[in-house]
Amino acid sequence: MRNLRFIPVLIGAILGIAVIIVAFYFIFLDLFVDLWWFQSLKQEPYFWLRLLYRFFLSGGVTLAFFLIFFFHFWIASRYLGLNPPDEVLADLDKRRRFQRFADVFMGDSVKVYTPISLVLAVFIAIPFYQQWDAALLYFFGQSAGVADTVYGNDVSFYMLSYPIYLLIQKELLTTAVIIFIAVGTLYWLEHVFIPNQNKEYHIGAKIHLTVLVGFIVLFVVWGFMLERFSLLYSHNHAPVFFGPGFVEIYYQLPLIWIGIITFLAVAVTACLFIFSKEHRIKAPFLVASAAFLFAWYLPNVDSIPNQIQRYIVNPNPVKAEKPFMQFNIDATLNAYDLKNIRVIDQDINVNAAEDITTWSAQKRFENIPVWDREFLIDSYQQLQVIRPYYQFLSVDEDRYFLLDHIRQVNLAAREVNISKLPESAQNWENTHLRYTHGTGAVVSPAAQDADMPLVFYLRDLNMSSQVGLSTKNPEIYYGEGKYDYAIVPNKLKVKGLEVGKGSEVGDQNVDEKEYTGQSGIPIRSLFRKALLALYFKDERIFFSLGVSTEGSKAMIRRNITERVNAITPFLQLDKDPYLVMTKDRFYWIQDAYTISKWYPASKPAADDYLEGDQPFNYIRNSVKIVIDAFDGTVDYYIADPSDVIINAYARAYPSLFKNMEEMPVELQKHLRYPRDLFYMQMKVYAKYHQTIPELFYEQAETWQFANVRNQEVRPYYQTMDFGNCKDLEEFVMINPMTPVSRDNLSMIGVASILDKETCGFNYKPGITIYKFRKEVQVNGPAQVEALINQDPEISAQFTLWDQSGSEVKLGRMVILPMGKTVLYVQPVYLVSTKVKIPELRRVIVSMGNEVVMDKTLWAAFDRLKQRFLKAASETGGTGTAKEAAPQ
Structure with missing residues (x-):
């Protein structure tokens, strides 16, 4: 029996330990790993500041609502039972029952109302937990210097303050109504539990209820005031225009003001009727109520605004x-x-006989992109992947100073992807310890000659280049692919060497050096090793002999989009981050936007331009983000200092954002x-x-x-x-x-x-x-393509190619304004139906109504020039068009 006494203690201890373990796993484990990760990025101050803001705003709002609920319940407890009738005080039994009632509602109110107030506070504060970033903008926002023409408010009020005002008004009104109902119910219950209780409320209770009614009235009026601004987001006139119109400003807005006035009248007359015997007259209250209901109902009657629209606006x-x-x-x-x-x-000279002779600089044609990236990606995959554990995910466009002037190029990162290895090779060690990174990139000029092998400025795993392109650290640990975590350096390497490019060691391809970057969470101890194993739900991290506590680091969130979103979820990211090559390493540049749906009277964006589905009617490319492909460092540069949203975030997080002038010049050249x-x-x-x-x-x-x-x-x-x-x-x-x-x-x-x-x-x-x-008349792409199809020489050549297992594909038409002329360039590809390697076979050049096709841009342009000069000589130099372009 004596041992049975310890069973409750043992059960309590087990439950306590279980609660601690669960709390640690679901709360503190993520907190620890996130802290280590931000430390590895040298952004620990930002981590703590963001956590502090979230805790301060969420906790502060919860505390504020808890105090509001508790204060009113406590006030109610002070007035309950203070007005007993004489017969209650005279009767001993009734006096005891009254005393028990008073003890419960007055002496023990803390025990009763504290948990109730806390639960209600959490319930009311939930929307604030979800929109705490909006509250941050409110506190750190400043004026934009642009006012709307309807109400005269600065547009920053609508983008930064108005959303949080809507939320606060709604929650305060809900709180006031809940308290009024709860307190009123308590006062009513007093009459139920105490027989023969005096029907007249205590003066303190009357004042309390009057104050609560006043708050309800105040918050309702505030809601009406905020409703005025909702007219700025009207869609009633779409697709002609957006925002308020004649009906909204001259019909709906006056109704809102009438609603405010009549509601105040209802509130005043209601208070007089309920709490004052001397002024208890029904007529004023009924008249005010009828007027308010009429004003409140009118906006729901479509016939009136429809008639205004029909007889006043439409004519x-x-x-x-x-x-x-x-x-x-x-x-x-x-x-x-x-x-x-x-x-x-x-001004346009259709045939350009006078201007065409001025186009003598061949460098104009060395940057006209005749390779579309949609076709080029297939060529890269076939010619430059080389090893089965590499892939090209996208092709980017950029420019580099090569061969004496700036040249436009296409480039793509050679990223790691082990999904094409034999299934037996896709094991834990290969995934996380060996095949940890991609190697280098491929670069080719945008302008190339047709019917020739694809020219490369940078190629192969040894980073071969005939134009001087090179980089010290070609490894790509962070990219656009779906990367799992990696642990480097580790003890599986032969003399510290990693799978990748370079020479052969047995059946293994190895790099010439181990990882020396600063990226990753250092695995300094068995404790960290165990926590990371728990975090990834993978015990092999802890038991693997290849993972060292002396130098190994865990790389997580290696997809650059996931990485940036984990740091700054309040920024909207462009769909196309692009690669930049420097003398030291590769970088990714990610354009980021600040958006809002609250810009007054602006047309909403109609399409899904950005990742996600957030509606917006305001956008700024306010941030340029640079991600180091070698060590994962993320730097944020403010590209648009005039944006009120990014300025608010910059004031909230001063350690996160940098000025554009602080970006290295080598990277600025590639924005x-x-x-x-x-x-x-x-x-x-x-x-x-x-x-x-x-x-x-x-x-x-x-x-x-x-x-x-x-x-x-x-x-x-x-x-x-x-x-x-x-x-x-x-x-x-x-x-x-x-x-x-x-x-x-x-x-x-x-x-x-x-x-x-x-x-x-x-x-x-x-x-x-x-x-x-x-x-x-200036030809558009469809008209130029019609001219191409009508050309007998070109049509015959297309027919000849478009057979024997090949298919002719026309690339993107490049349209360039040059002087007083417009130049059209269209590449012609031949794609085999068996091996998807597109081949650039010809380049079509058009100007005015002339079309020529040749193997090089310069040759095609030279032929075009000869045609115009001949036409000019035949017409006496007038250069008139032969015929109109097809429609």
């Missing part, structure tokens, strides 16, 4: 909606950073305008370049993306000299657009990052629109 749409369309235009251009676009009215951002901006600008409301309403000048073979011509990169800086070629994005439902070219958009004032490497993004006059 005079431009006159009635003009200021609101202008508001939408200005807001959208600001929200998508399109306010400062430079527009050039471009670029993001492709997805430019595509999205041009899609918006296609309509919103019509800044006059009358033209905006007519939509006569709306553009669309140029279309060929039922596919949009997406923006593409091009390196060329636009004459902005002497003999300096810019790396730009080009985007052609046509009128809606037409094929002729309307404009060519060019996005550049060149600082045209200093001609240096300062990052200064901007967009230039080369706009063609409406009275001039």
Whole structure:
């Protein structure tokens, strides 16, 4: 029997240990590993600061609501039972029952109301736990210096403050209603538990309930005030324009003000009726209630605004909606950073007989990209993967100073991928200790001659280059692939050598050096070894003799997108990070955006431009992120200091973000305008370049993306000299657009990052629109392709190639504004149906209505020039067009 006494103690101890183990596994284990990981990135201050903000905001909100609930319950407990009738005090039994009631609700209130208050506080604070980042923006935000034209508020109020105000108002109103119901119920229960209790409430209880009603009224009125701003996000006029219109401002907004006034009247008359016998008159309360219900119900009656729209707005749409369309235009251009676009009215000489002789610089053609990355990836896979445990995931475009001037290139990282090894080789040691990284990259010029083997500037595992490209640390431990964790260096290597490029040791390929980078969580002790084994649910980490506690490091989150998201989940990432090669190592540059759905009256983004599905109507390419492919270091550089959102984060996390000037110059040379951002901006600008409301309403000048073979011509990169800086070629994005439902070219958009004032490497993004006059016919891609198909020589050659197991594929059409002419270049590929190695067979060059095909750009252009010169001599130098282009 004596031993049985220890059973409850033993059970309690076991349960306590179990709780500690579970809490450690689900809470503290992740905390430890995350801390070690941030320490390895030298971002420990940011880790603690972010954790502190989250704890402070979440804990502070919970504490605040707990104190609110507890305070009101405590106040209620002070007034319960303070007004007993005389017969209760005279009767001994009734006095004892009253005393027990008073003891429960007054003396023991802490025991009763504390857990109730805590549970209610946690329930109310849950939305704040989910939106604590929004609260951070509220506390650290500053003015943007741009005001909306309806209410005159700075736009930063809507993006940084308005969302948190909506949340606070909703939760405070819910809290006030819960407290009023709970406290009112307690006061009512007093009459139930105490017989013959006086029906009149104690004066303190009356004041308490009146104060609670006042809070409810205050929060409801605040909700009405915030509802005014919701009109700025109206979709009622889509697709013509977005934001408030005539009906919202002149009908719905006055109704909101009437609702505020009538609700206040209801609250005042209700309080007088309930708590004052002297002023207990039903008529004022009933009249105020009827007026409020009428004002509250009217917005739900569609017939009235429909009639306003039908008889007032529709007969005079431009006159009635003009200021609101202008508001939408200005807001959208600001929200998508399109306010400062430079527009050039471009003169066009269709046949270019006068201008073509000025194109004598061959370097113009050394940067025209005739290899599409969609075709090039197959060639890289077939020719340069070399080993089965490597892969190319994507091809990037960039420019490097090679062979005496800047040349545009394609490049791709050779990343590790063991999925194609024999299944027996895909074991734990090979996955985590041996095949730990990729090796080098492949680089080829964007402009190449057709019918020739693919030229490489950098190739093979030994990083062979004929143009001087080299790097000290070619290993790629962090990339775009789906990487598992790796542990390096480890004891499995032969003399510290790793699987990869280089010489052969038995049946094993080895590198010439072990890992010397700073990346990874150091496995300094058996304790860390055990925790990492528990974290990865893999006991082999602890028991493996290859994992050393003296020098091994655990590399985790090696996918660069996952890595960046783990550090800064509040940034939206571009879909296309790109590789940069320096003398020391490889880097990934990731464009990151700040977005908001709260910019007033701005057009919402229609497509899924970014990773994820968050709706937004404001975007800035505010951050450039540099990820070291060798040791995983992540650096954040602010690219747009005018963005209010990134400025708020920069003030909240001063140790995280750096100024653009701090980026190494070697990396600044490789910054670029993001492709997805430019595509999205041009899609918006296609309509919103019509800044006059009358033209905006007519939509006569709306553009669309140029279309060929039922596919949009997406923006593409091009390196060329636009004459902005002497003999300096810019790396730009080009985007052609046509009128809606037409094929002729309307404009060519060019996005550049060149600082045209200093001609240096300062990052200064901007967009230039080369706009063609409406009275001039400029061929679009579909029309040029029609000319190609109509050419007998080209058509016959296509027919000859398109047989015997081969298929002719036309690549992306490159459209370049050059002088007073427009040059069209289209590569022709031959793809075998057996081995997917595309072959560049010819290059088609077109200008005006002339089309020629040859093996090199220079030869094709020379033939084109001869045609124009001959045509000019035959027409006496007028250079008139032979015929109109096909429509």
